Amino acid sequence: MHLVNPGFFLKIMPPYFPLHDELVFVSGVFEILLGGLLLIPRFSHPAAWGIMILLIAVFPANIYLYQHQEILPAPPIIHLLRLPxxxxxxxxxxxHTRTASGNGQVHGLEVDASREKLD
Known part of the structure; x- marks a missing residue:
């Protein structure tokens, strides 16, 4: 929706952030890219870390929306529940970043536990 309806996301951008249009566009592109990479086992681990970083980066917009609830009229509890x-x-x-344990797989790849470490 960042790319389809950027107006909503522009409204919840805290005024202290620069380049509002660009940040909304970039965050939308990264959401799509990282979400797609989650589907590819080889890239799911770094994509999940990227998603966590993205979610932390956009959190100030959620706080700003909570502080300015008139932007999106809804019951206050809805705005509060968005934060957690x-x-x-x-x-x-x-x-998605966790290593599978006990099933011989790490991020979808087979692991041969019998191989010795090379010293």
């Missing part, structure tokens, strides 16, 4: 929901999304992305 961002944490849930970060934890969900973090789940």
């Amino acid at each position: 929901l961002q944490g849930v999304f970060i934890l969900w992305a973090y789940w």
Whole structure:
């Protein structure tokens, strides 16, 4: 929606951020790119880290929206619940960075546990 309806995202940009149009566009491109990379096992781990960074980077916009609820008329509880929901999304992305244990796979790749380390 960053690319389709940037007006909404421009409204929730804190005024202390520069280059509002550019930041909305770049965040939308990164959402699409990182979301697509999550589907490719080889790239899912770095994509998940990128998503966590992106979610942290856009969090000030969520705080700004909470502070200026007139931007998006909704019950105050909705605006309040958006804030911890961002944490849930970060934890969900973090789940994709974790190494599988006990099943012989690391990020979708087979691991041969019998191989010795080279010293």
